[in-house]
Amino acid sequence: MTHVVVIGGGIAGLAAAHRLLEQEQPPRVTLLEAHELGGALATERIDGYLVEGGGDMFITDKPAAVRLCERLGIAERLVAPNERFRRSLVLRNGKPHPVPEGFVLMAPTDIAAMAVTRVLSPWGKLRMGAELLLPRKNGLADESIASFVRRRFGREALDRLVQPLVGGIYTGDPERTKPSPPR
Helix, strand or coil: CCEEEEECCEHHHHHHHHHHHCCCCCCEEEEECCCCCECCCEEEEECCEEEEECCCCCCCCCHHHHHHHHHHCCHHHCCCCCHHHCCCEEEECCEEEECCCCEECCEECCHHHHHHCCCCCHHHHHHHHHHHHCCCCCCCCCCCHHHHHHHHCCHHHHHHHHHHHHHHHHCCCCCCCCCCCCC
């Protein structure tokens, strides 16, 4: 009998182990996880609110994800987001604030919304606005998302907007993550 060791019990490791066990002749599977099964994915109730911890990448309208949940017998537990309340929030001084309208993929497209947001200080807003005056980067060397944002929009935009969004959506570290190439 084949023995397969799956290293990491996050969603990818759990899905891989489950898929192996679904085979016609499943191998012996050992799953190794140093911390907690599920990795960054978690759901808990805090002060009466249902709070999702981890990446926002488990989308309930993707057929493969739904089929996996069906095979696991948990499809009835999926909760689709209520479009009325669908928006991103970031914490500032311990209070949730909406991400400014038009702040999409690290590109502010609504100057008025950026001007009135409470997420950024007046200095942070000025620094972000100065991006329009900055020359393009010379050279072809890769840079992290964090480096790009600090260079183009300033540290405050990184700390208060981009890092929470990259961490919340992709469970990524902007210091180590490279932007996706254009399609």
